[in-house]
Amino acid sequence: MTDEKIYYYDFNKVNAWLVLNLALTITLGYWSVKCVCLLYWVQTQILIGVCVFSWLAWGWKYLLKHQAVVVDSEGIKIDYCQKLFWKDIARTEEKEVRCGLRRCKVLTLVPKEGIEYKYNFLQRHNGGFTPFAIPLYGLLSPEDEKEIVKIVTSKVKK
Numbered sequence: 001m002t003d004e005k006i007y008y009y010d011f012n013k014v015n016a017w018l019v020l021n022l023a024l025t026i027t028l029g030y031w032s033v034k035c036v037c038l039l040y041w042v043q044t045q046i047l048i049g050v051c052v053f054s055w056l057a058w059g060w061k062y063l064l065k066h067q068a069v070v071v072d073s074e075g076i077k078i079d080y081c082q083k084l085f086w087k088d089i090a091r092t093e094e095k096e097v098r099c100g101l102r103r104c105k106v107l108t109l110v111p112k113e114g115i116e117y118k119y120n121f122l123q124r125h126n127g128g129f130t131p132f133a134i135p136l137y138g139l140l141s142p143e144d145e146k147e148i149v150k151i152v153t154s155k156v157k158k
Helices: 016-034 036-040 042-062 142-155
Strands: 005-008 067-071 075-078 089-099 102-111 133-135
Touching (some): 005 142, 016 042, 089 142, 102 142, 133 142
Antiparallel strands (some): 005 067, 067 075, 089 102, 102 133
16 A cells, blocks of 8 residues: 555534534524514524534534544554554554443554654543544444554554
8 A cells, every 4th residue: 555545534414413503593593583673682693603603613523524544554644643653553452442421442553662753632631542542433434444444453563
């Protein structure tokens, strides 16, 4: 594999956030038609601002593509972190990590001792996920998860 392969997060667009946004938009639209005077209230203007912000945030998360993993012949890059070279990985482990009330399955890459790597804030403070964790709990498509696991296990020497 000489060129890089990029895998993207695959979020489910139809969820409670979408329903909440639709309910708020319909409610504000109904109020705007039935009682125009409400548009002059500061509270209504704040609610309209919250609704617009919520739609923008929902669109940013669910409509744009977010890079999850980049794999090439030299190494692997998880999210927007620095690339981890294949030669610097000691082994891989599949673990279940608690995230709130959920148990999340992740593929962790355990680096060798003494490697030169600049950890970002999230990698230093990521709880049980470890600095190099690839999500295997539905954030990627099932085909991408299988392909990433296959590539990583073939590249990392046991």
